[in-house]
Amino acid sequence: MSAAGKDDVRPGHPVDRAQYVLAAVLLVVGVYTIVDARGLTVGFGDPIGPRVFPYAVGAGMVVLSVVLAVATARGDVAEAEGGEDVDLTAPADWLTVAKLVGVLVLAMLLVNLLGWAITGAALFAGCAWALGSRTPVRDVVVGAVLSVGSWYFFYVVLDVPLPPAILDGIL
Amino acid sequence: MDTLNLLLDGFGNALTPTNLLYAVLGVVIGTFVGVLPGIGPAMALALLLPITFGLEPTQSLIMFAGIYYGAMYGGSTTSILLNTPGESASVMTALEGNKMAKRGRAAQALATAAIGSFIAGTIGTLLVAFFAPIIADIAVEIGAPSYFAIMLLSLVLVTSVLGSSKLRGFVGLFIGLTIGLVGLDLSTGQARLTLGITQLVDGVDIVVVAVGLFAVGEATWIAAHLRRAPLDIIPVGQPFLSRDDLRRSWRPWLRGTAIGFPFGALPAGGSETPTFLSYVTEKKLAKHDEFGHGAIEGVAGPEAANNASAAGMFVPLLALGLPVTATASILLAAMNTYGIVPGPSLLTDEPELVWTLLASLLLGNALLLVVNLPLAPLWAKLLQIPRPQLYAGILFFATLGAYAVDQNPFDIGLLLAFGAVGFAVRRFGIPMLPLILGVIIGPLMEVKMREALDISNGAVSGLFNEALALVVYAIVALAIVVPLLLDLRRRSRTAPSEPTDEREEATR
Numbered sequence: 001m002s003a004a005g006k007d008d009v010r011p012g013h014p015v016d017r018a019q020y021v022l023a024a025v026l027l028v029v030g031v032y033t034i035v036d037a038r039g040l041t042v043g044f045g046d047p048i049g050p051r052v053f054p055y056a057v058g059a060g061m062v063v064l065s066v067v068l069a070v071a072t073a074r075g076d077v078a079e080a081e082g083g084e085d086v087d088l089t090a091p092a093d094w095l096t097v098a099k100l101v102g103v104l105v106l107a108m109l110l111v112n113l114l115g116w117a118i119t120g121a122a123l124f125a126g127c128a129w130a131l132g133s134r135t136p137v138r139d140v141v142v143g144a145v146l147s148v149g150s151w152y153f154f155y156v157v158l159d160v161p162l163p164p165a166i167l168d169g170i171l
Numbered sequence: 172m173d174t175l176n177l178l179l180d181g182f183g184n185a186l187t188p189t190n191l192l193y194a195v196l197g198v199v200i201g202t203f204v205g206v207l208p209g210i211g212p213a214m215a216l217a218l219l220l221p222i223t224f225g226l227e228p229t230q231s232l233i234m235f236a237g238i239y240y241g242a243m244y245g246g247s248t249t250s251i252l253l254n255t256p257g258e259s260a261s262v263m264t265a266l267e268g269n270k271m272a273k274r275g276r277a278a279q280a281l282a283t284a285a286i287g288s289f290i291a292g293t294i295g296t297l298l299v300a301f302f303a304p305i306i307a308d309i310a311v312e313i314g315a316p317s318y319f320a321i322m323l324l325s326l327v328l329v330t331s332v333l334g335s336s337k338l339r340g341f342v343g344l345f346i347g348l349t350i351g352l353v354g355l356d357l358s359t360g361q362a363r364l365t366l367g368i369t370q371l372v373d374g375v376d377i378v379v380v381a382v383g384l385f386a387v388g389e390a391t392w393i394a395a396h397l398r399r400a401p402l403d404i405i406p407v408g409q410p411f412l413s414r415d416d417l418r419r420s421w422r423p424w425l426r427g428t429a430i431g432f433p434f435g436a437l438p439a440g441g442s443e444t445p446t447f448l449s450y451v452t453e454k455k456l457a458k459h460d461e462f463g464h465g466a467i468e469g470v471a472g473p474e475a476a477n478n479a480s481a482a483g484m485f486v487p488l489l490a491l492g493l494p495v496t497a498t499a500s501i502l503l504a505a506m507n508t509y510g511i512v513p514g515p516s517l518l519t520d521e522p523e524l525v526w527t528l529l530a531s532l533l534l535g536n537a538l539l540l541v542v543n544l545p546l547a548p549l550w551a552k553l554l555q556i557p558r559p560q561l562y563a564g565i566l567f568f569a570t571l572g573a574y575a576v577d578q579n580p581f582d583i584g585l586l587l588a589f590g591a592v593g594f595a596v597r598r599f600g601i602p603m604l605p606l607i608l609g610v611i612i613g614p615l616m617e618v619k620m621r622e623a624l625d626i627s628n629g630a631v632s633g634l635f636n637e638a639l640a641l642v643v644y645a646i647v648a649l650a651i652v653v654p655l656l657l658d659l660r661r662r663s664r665t666a667p668s669e670p671t672d673e674r675e676e677a678t679r
Contacts, residue, residue: 018598018599022595026342026346030345032364033352036364037363040359040361040363041359041361042359043359046625047624047628047629048620048625049359050356052621053616053617054363057348060341061349064338064342064345067338068342078598078599080598080599080600081392081600083208083393085398086392086396086397087396087397087398090396093395093396093397100390100394100566101391104583104587105584105587108583112580120570123563123566123567124563124564124567128559128563129559130563131397131559131562131563133560143563146564157225158222158224158226160575162574162575163578
């Protein structure tokens with residue numbers, strides 16, 4: 001690959017250490033893909049079987065992880081993705097991300113218990129709160145309108161009843 | 172003539188009041204979602220996939236066609252009014268478009284983009300109607316080895332020609348191929364890469380993958396880097412073109428269409444290259460010395476190229492069953508959920524469906540012009556939605572989409588997992604297109620590979636015993652070698668003084 005040459009290591013330019021982590025993860029995934037494929041049985045009279053393709057994919061992944069690690073050591077730096085609302089000059093705000101993940105995990109755990117209408121409203125309000133909204137009451141109202149509205153949209157227009165759970169009989 | 176008759180039949184089907192309603196609905200929702208910052212056409216399609224669940228195949232495709240063109244146009248509105256375009260296809264539009272807007276010519280920029288998109292989309296779709304049957308006729312004769320080779324070609328082109336870093340392109344591709352492996356092996360019924368989780372045996376639902384990668388990945392990525400200072404939004408009046416603007420726009424529209432369509436139709440994917448080429452062409456041909464300060468040609472050309480290539484991608488999708496862009500792969504997934512398998516036989520098996528789809532694409536395009544020119548000032552207001560509520564809304568609909576498929580909370584967990592992949596991909600600058608194409612094309616490729624090798628009883632020669640396959644492999648080899656050589660030449664010229672980061676050639 002077109003990794004930067006040796007003389008490109010700029011002093012004072014830190015190595016992108018997180019990329020080593022990525023390379024390690026890719027290596028594990030590649031090796032696991034190969035190990036997993038070894039456990040498959042190839043049927044009698046099947047010249048190829050289900051193993052060959054995963055072998056190729058896993059092997060490719062292993063090679064790429066090594067190349068990526070080498071490129072990282074030589075000073076290759078990832079170019080993070082920009083966008084309309086993205087400000088890459090500030091350090092990453094992990095607290096917000098953790099809050100969002102927490103809200104989504106809660107939604108996953110509660111959706112069968114509370115039903116979509118309640119969970120959806122809480123999800124919207126929770127995400128807005130995590131992202132720094134200062135209008136919690138309005139967010140809950142908007143969330144409730146969205147989730148009850150989507151429940152009825154699926155039920156009436158698409159004929160797909162989402163579980164009402166504890167609101168059974170009310171919706 | 173035959174094509175024309177079939178297309179007229181298609182119009183007959185598309186023009187029922189119900190279908191027309193779905194087309195209008197699709198265009199409006201598509202534009203609405205596409206205008207929202209942070210949402211590109213692929214994400215809009217993925218998020219809106221669930222709302223077509225209860226519809227008939229034809230109607231859902233009609234609606235999808237509307238959403239598709241609507242979201243494309245919405246994206247260009249965003250890039251003209253805000254300077255930082257969300258998707259790579261709008262980068263070129265933003266260059267001159269935003270400058271025009273700053274000089275008080277936002278209305279003209281939006282108008283030339285809308286009319287250019289309409290013209291390019293219409294010509295492009297007519298060309299699809301003309302070419303798809305021809306290519307499908309040829310494709311029926313193509314055997315498994317050549318199919319395998321063509322898929323390989325499309326993956327290699329997308330991975331190594333586009334994007335700034337080939338290494339990262341291939342990393343993305345292999346992540347996608349690995350995701351595509353999860354689930355039952357179709358011919359032997361054995362589970363692969365399921366980690367012992369029973370819910371994964373059926374494979375991962377493409378809706379969950381796409382929504383996780385695009386919506387959750389994007390929302391969390393933006394959450395980590397949210398711009399606290401508000402962006403300047405330029406007010407818009409009613410879009411219109413003066414006689415002089417029109418005179419300056421029509422040639423770029425047509426040139427953009429001519430440049431865009433072939434790039435969409437070839438398995439090279441992406442609209443970065445055609446929009447870039449169109450911009451450069453217009454810049455060279457421009458008589459006015461206005462480029463860099465908001466030249467209307469610089470909006471008209473790339474916008475037309477963008478839409479023409481978006482129409483062109485229907486040729487490989489319908490005739491070969493081969494998606495070449497992220498949006499095409501989501502369309503393919505949508506068709507698969509209805510049991511429609513695009514490919515050479517689709518045109519003969521389901522002619523009504525295909526021609527209705529093509530007719531509704533033309534219709535959606537016309538509706539776009541009717542709906543969007545008057546509504547532009549309204550769409551511009553959408554850019555002012557406060558960001559916490561905007562991204563909370565995206566996560567809300569993402570979760571709804573993932574959950575509604577099977578109503579299984581496990582899918583929300585899976586959505587989070589793919590969201591994490593989507594986040595990492597953005598952090599490490601790994602391009603999304605090879606990844607999503609890997610997920611979709613990988614399994615198709617394995618089927619063709621095993622088909623070819625079964626016939627040859629396992630001999631590797633089975634992959635090479637068609638003339639077409641050999642030709643395609645030769646192109647694959649060229650596609651890998653030529654960029655490498657160009658790279659080397661450039662490096663030997665600029666080295667050693669300048670650190671040759673791959674970034675320099677980047678357009679992303």
